[in-house]
Amino acid sequence: MRIVLDRPRCEGHGLCEEAAPQLMHLDDEGELVLDREQVDGGDAALAQAAARVCPVAALRVE
């Protein structure tokens, strides 16, 4: 599965990073960086958990 970031929507709230710090982080400017885009198994579940706490619908896992 793949994590897809809708960058214009991202507002840098960082809840996704709290949910899945292994997969993504905010850089010094508060821009989200996906450290991994292809995810499987437990990581896919983690990516879903990150997408689910985003209040601005900026993340999808597909």
Add this chain to the structure above:
Amino acid sequence: MSTPALKRVVVVGNGIAGLTAAHTLREAGFDGELTVVGDEPHPAYSRPALSKALLLDGDDLTSHTLPPASHGASELLGVRATGLDPDRRRVTLDDGTALPYDGVVLATGSRARRLSELPDEVTLRGLDDALALRRRLAKRPSVLVVGGGPLGMEIASGCLAAGCPVTLVSQGPPLAVQLGLHLAQIFTAAAREHGLTVVQGGPARIEGRPGDARVTLDDGTVLRAEVLLTAVGDLPNTEWLTGTGLVVNGAVPVDARGLARPGVAAVGDLAAFPTPQGPRRIPLWSSAIDQAKAAARALVHGDDAPPLAFQPYFWTEQFGRTLKAVGQLPAAGEPVYADGEPGGGPALMTWRQEDGSTTAVALDHRIPVPRLRRLTRAPA
């Protein structure tokens, strides 16, 4: 490992609190029968988006969507819980069903407080409210917003952006109670620059007949508009818990792990959890998520689960400006500038609060929120 006694869990409420609780139960190892009850027909969505992007985004109606649930629960949507029997351990629903449980999560949230029963008075709390308001705004009606808190101001901002003339009625300066005077003045100035008419007065009343409602202030001022919207706080949905002994002062008090009793968790807008200021309801997005995670783990692991470690995180977007805040609000007095300077422009600010805690605020300032959190731990 699930506690052996935990075979059936019912989550009552399908907002972000209920949704997060359901997923966290699974992550914590609960593999029994899970049922989620939601009174709205919609899947869970982002409530913060309703008064922000959803009012603005052209034809894009997806800014509130959340990924599909993967908790594998039986989802009963469009169904309302009408009662809870904590002794027999059953939730009753408005379709006559009774759901037995070993563990239950109370997550029925809250609803908009209203000033009248008149149908003219509209509120923005759920997705249907937001979609209905969007449709009305397309005709650029005059709008009267009663309520100078963050929600009222966000809605006023959205209505102005839609091309409507907007008047906002506020008790005292808008946002002052919620954010503190310093930040309130910055946002109110932006609001006026965007064309908002602000009327400050005492408590507003709504009077009249269906189809002919008006807002009346203490000083006799009468205001009318084509759209009359109130944003004057929320009331927890606890009526279905009447007689259970779980409701105190209109909310459900819980311990540091989100439990009201063994096997009974309460999370989100209806729960009052321990804070340094005493038991508080904190009806915010990240609060609901953190509460739900802690309580779901406590249902599965009991006292081995870590207690809630919550630090408030709040954000708003209105009149072209954005604010992110970590720590207690309102922020009283003047800030210390970590970046930027006085004058109301983009800045990174901290306040040392009376209780010794620090509040960090980013105003039109892009910053990783973990860094904002770290600022609250540094001396202000």
